Amino acid sequence: xxxxxxxxxxTQMSLRPGILxxxxxxPDPTLLPIEAVKRATAKILDDLGLEALxxxxxxxxxxxxxWLRARIRNNEGxxxxxxELLITAGNSHALDQLLTLHTQPGDVALVETPTYHLAVxxxxxxxxxxxxxxxxxxxxxxxxLKQTVTDLKRQGKPPRLLYxxxxxxxxxxxxxxxxxxxxxxxxxxxxxxLIIEDDVYRxxxxxxxxxxxxxSLAPTGVVARLGSFSKSLSPGLRLGWLTAHASLIEKHTxxxxxxxxxxxxxxxxxxxxxLCQAGDFDVQVSRFQQAYRERRDALLAALAEHLPTCxxxxxxxxxxxWVVLPDGVRSDALLTRAEACxxxxxxxxxxxxxxxxxxxxxxxxxxxxxxELREAARRLGEALIPC
Amino acid sequence: xxxxxxxxxxTQMSLRPGILxxxxxxPDPTLLPIEAVKRATAKILDDLGLEALxxxxxxxxxxxxxWLRARIRNNEGxxxxxxELLITAGNSHALDQLLTLHTQPGDVALVETPTYHLAVxxxxxxxxxxxxxxxxxxxxxxxxLKQTVTDLKRQGKPPRLLYxxxxxxxxxxxxxxxxxxxxxxxxxxxxxxLIIEDDVYRxxxxxxxxxxxxxSLAPTGVVARLGSFSKSLSPGLRLGWLTAHASLIEKHTxxxxxxxxxxxxxxxxxxxxxLCQAGDFDVQVSRFQQAYRERRDALLAALAEHLPTCxxxxxxxxxxxWVVLPDGVRSDALLTRAEACxxxxxxxxxxxxxxxxxxxxxxxxxxxxxxELREAARRLGEALIPC
Numbered sequence: 001x002x003x004x005x006x007x008x009x010x011t012q013m014s015l016r017p018g019i020l021x022x023x024x025x026x027p028d029p030t031l032l033p034i035e036a037v038k039r040a041t042a043k044i045l046d047d048l049g050l051e052a053l054x055x056x057x058x059x060x061x062x063x064x065x066x067w068l069r070a071r072i073r074n075n076e077g078x079x080x081x082x083x084e085l086l087i088t089a090g091n092s093h094a095l096d097q098l099l100t101l102h103t104q105p106g107d108v109a110l111v112e113t114p115t116y117h118l119a120v121x122x123x124x125x126x127x128x129x130x131x132x133x134x135x136x137x138x139x140x141x142x143x144x145l146k147q148t149v150t151d152l153k154r155q156g157k158p159p160r161l162l163y164x165x166x167x168x169x170x171x172x173x174x175x176x177x178x179x180x181x182x183x184x185x186x187x188x189x190x191x192x193x194l195i196i197e198d199d200v201y202r203x204x205x206x207x208x209x210x211x212x213x214x215x216s217l218a219p220t221g222v223v224a225r226l227g228s229f230s231k232s233l234s235p236g237l238r239l240g241w242l243t244a245h246a247s248l249i250e251k252h253t254x255x256x257x258x259x260x261x262x263x264x265x266x267x268x269x270x271x272x273x274x275l276c277q278a279g280d281f282d283v284q285v286s287r288f289q290q291a292y293r294e295r296r297d298a299l300l301a302a303l304a305e306h307l308p309t310c311x312x313x314x315x316x317x318x319x320x321x322w323v324v325l326p327d328g329v330r331s332d333a334l335l336t337r338a339e340a341c342x343x344x345x346x347x348x349x350x351x352x353x354x355x356x357x358x359x360x361x362x363x364x365x366x367x368x369x370x371x372e373l374r375e376a377a378r379r380l381g382e383a384l385i386p387c
Numbered sequence: 388x389x390x391x392x393x394x395x396x397x398t399q400m401s402l403r404p405g406i407l408x409x410x411x412x413x414p415d416p417t418l419l420p421i422e423a424v425k426r427a428t429a430k431i432l433d434d435l436g437l438e439a440l441x442x443x444x445x446x447x448x449x450x451x452x453x454w455l456r457a458r459i460r461n462n463e464g465x466x467x468x469x470x471e472l473l474i475t476a477g478n479s480h481a482l483d484q485l486l487t488l489h490t491q492p493g494d495v496a497l498v499e500t501p502t503y504h505l506a507v508x509x510x511x512x513x514x515x516x517x518x519x520x521x522x523x524x525x526x527x528x529x530x531x532l533k534q535t536v537t538d539l540k541r542q543g544k545p546p547r548l549l550y551x552x553x554x555x556x557x558x559x560x561x562x563x564x565x566x567x568x569x570x571x572x573x574x575x576x577x578x579x580x581l582i583i584e585d586d587v588y589r590x591x592x593x594x595x596x597x598x599x600x601x602x603s604l605a606p607t608g609v610v611a612r613l614g615s616f617s618k619s620l621s622p623g624l625r626l627g628w629l630t631a632h633a634s635l636i637e638k639h640t641x642x643x644x645x646x647x648x649x650x651x652x653x654x655x656x657x658x659x660x661x662l663c664q665a666g667d668f669d670v671q672v673s674r675f676q677q678a679y680r681e682r683r684d685a686l687l688a689a690l691a692e693h694l695p696t697c698x699x700x701x702x703x704x705x706x707x708x709w710v711v712l713p714d715g716v717r718s719d720a721l722l723t724r725a726e727a728c729x730x731x732x733x734x735x736x737x738x739x740x741x742x743x744x745x746x747x748x749x750x751x752x753x754x755x756x757x758x759e760l761r762e763a764a765r766r767l768g769e770a771l772i773p774c
Binding site for chain 2: 009010011012013026027029030032033034037038041042045048049050051052053054055056057058061062063089090091092093096097100101104105106116118119120121122123124125126127230234235236237238255256257259260261262263264265266267268270271
């Protein structure tokens with residue numbers, strides 16, 4: 001087994017010595033497209049350097065938008081019409097801005113649970129009332145969603161939005177079924193709230209193409225879909241995009257932030273534009289898919305071997321495996337023992353932000369090589385035995 | 388006279404044919420440090436490419452923070468202590484985030500008038516109550532400031548913050564006097580509100596070093612100072628920094644946005660880090676200073692020649708000259724005639740966001756070469772004659 005040093009200074013990833021940290025939903029740095037970024041950066045600085053260094057157009061560089069429009073049309077079968085696309089600084093920032101520009105203090109935000117726990121932190125940084133929507137392996141439970149919306153309307157608080165990660169979900173790895181997708185869209189359309197679709201894992205599909213996005217299925221204006229280059233290219237570039245109704249995009253492009261600073265991340269956007277136009281995006285996505293598929297399979301096989309009493313579902317894409325522990329085992333107690341055995345994870349109580357999740361854990365298979373994942377599963381099994 | 392084409396696709400700058408637009412507070416693209424950015428990008432991708440492409444440390448890259456700390460200590464004589472510095476995505480975004488993380492709905496924000504009109508738009512995108520503080524050539528008027536604070540406290544609405552651009556002010560080009568600086572700090576300290584100091588023009592000093600920043604003069608915690616690479620290097624990089632009390636920085640580094648996405652603009656931050664460490668920052672600042680000084684002087688001389696009836700003050704730095712028109716001339720009427728003569732500007736009513744400013748205009752001397760500025764002044768004089 002070769003454990004390469006993965007600690008990088010000046011990055012968010014601070015690995016503790018001796019611990020395989022499957023809590024980190026990070027790409028393996030050694031898989032990042034450094035050569036493609038080098039080529040793209042050299043090209044853009046040679047050809048369009050003055051553009052790349054000037055205040056950018058509020059909606060982002062036109063050539064990158066054109067490339068995205070063509071890709072989305074081909075992959076999703078829906079046309080991104082004029083004014084319906086915005087280049088963003090990644091999904092975290094796009095969510096933050098959307099909340100600033102699209103909500104009023106006291107607005108109700110429906111949020112699936114479990115969900116991406118750090119998106120919940122971004123939501124909580126805004127003066128909103130968060131209301132949970134329980135979610136199972138197929139997606140938000142439609143009866144519960146409808147009842148919640150009815151109750152909220154009765155209280156004079158119709159929901160303003162719903163946050164969800166429907167494809168290769170964080171933390172469960174599931175993709176919401178077509179019935180749930182259509183059901184959510186129906187409720188949102190009837191009730192007049194916006195679905196914020198966090199679609200960050202779409203490109204990381206390992207078995208079959210990703211399910212259709214909510215955005216591609218819904219009437220115009222019902223869904224704002226957050227797409228990202230963080231998982232498909234590199235998180236340090238801090239770049240993504242948003243497809244939504246032109247009036248919502250216009251709230252961003254005519255808002256104070258972009259009016260003042262111009263395109264949100266002009267330099268990175270111009271670099272990614274050149275990278276995509278050079279054909280390097282597909283190459284990199286294939287590289288990630290191949291590596292992560294192998295890692296997922298290695299982890300799943302090792303979990304079956306070392307944690308036979310746990311319930312594990314095979315994710316079709318993304319970064320995560322959700323493990324339901326045997327009855328009576330609590331993830332917080334397991335975490336202490338696991339770290340003593342040299343392995344770590346995200347306890348289920350974090351993504352289950354409205355309660356519950358004590359008996360589940362989230363494992364990421366993105367950061368480590370297959371041998372390391374097998375060793376991590378072995379250590380986890382060792383930690384589980386005394387339970 | 389050589390008028391170079393300045394229109395760049397994919398940028399915020401859309402010049403109208405035949406119009407010299409002195410309304411645009413943009414750097415001249417041809418002065419941007421494209422070769423230095425090329426060298427820095429190549430170096431960082433060769434040496435630290437994996438760091439540059441990974442999720443960054445929330446506060447920004449350590450080496451860039453170290454470089455800034457040393458520069459600030461040398462230039463401002465004040466130590467930036469541990470935890471008191473954050474790398475930002477430029478002043479517009481830093482202001483936006485500061486408002487999200489540091490204010491509550493309904494909070495009162497004191498805002499000088501005139502001031503940077505697009506900062507007012509960012510402020511208005513948040514659920515705050517904006518209260519104007521009248522400003523003259525020396526800065527916010529202290530008696531008015533004190534009275535406003537007293538009145539607000541009496542109403543049970545003590546102000547939460549004050550936004551100001553004290554050095555090479557946008558739009559007037561003035562720098563606030565030391566008496567006003569100290570007076571503002573005194574009022575803020577006594578009343579417990581935060582001064583947000585937009586310090587974006589500090590490096591662009593043409594006659595003498597910039598006045599001490601409010602941050603360097605005030606007790607710790609009274610001032611959050613927004614610094615930027617947008618004017619000193621390039622706006623497309625979308626990079627800046629914030630010096631403030633460690634508890635305020637910690638609101639950012641522990642907030643949802645950075646917890647989720649890591650360092651706000653990791654790739655650009657790593658590039659700028661390499662550029663600064665290579666010694667190219669000072670070279671570029673000197674280049675800007677020399678070019679802009681010449682442009683300022685050319686514009687001032689031409690204004691004296693072609694607009695002898697206007698009141699013009701010489702700015703010691705920054706991008707702008709504030710022109711007070713002769714009695715009875717309104718800037719909106721002048722704008723129509725000016726554009727017919729092939730020149731444009733920002734009418735004073737925009738920066739005078741709380742009213743007034745009808746008799747003043749803002750001219751930027753950053754974008755055009757001296758010959759073009761002289762021609763612009765000639766056209767402006769031509770437009771003024773019928774008044």
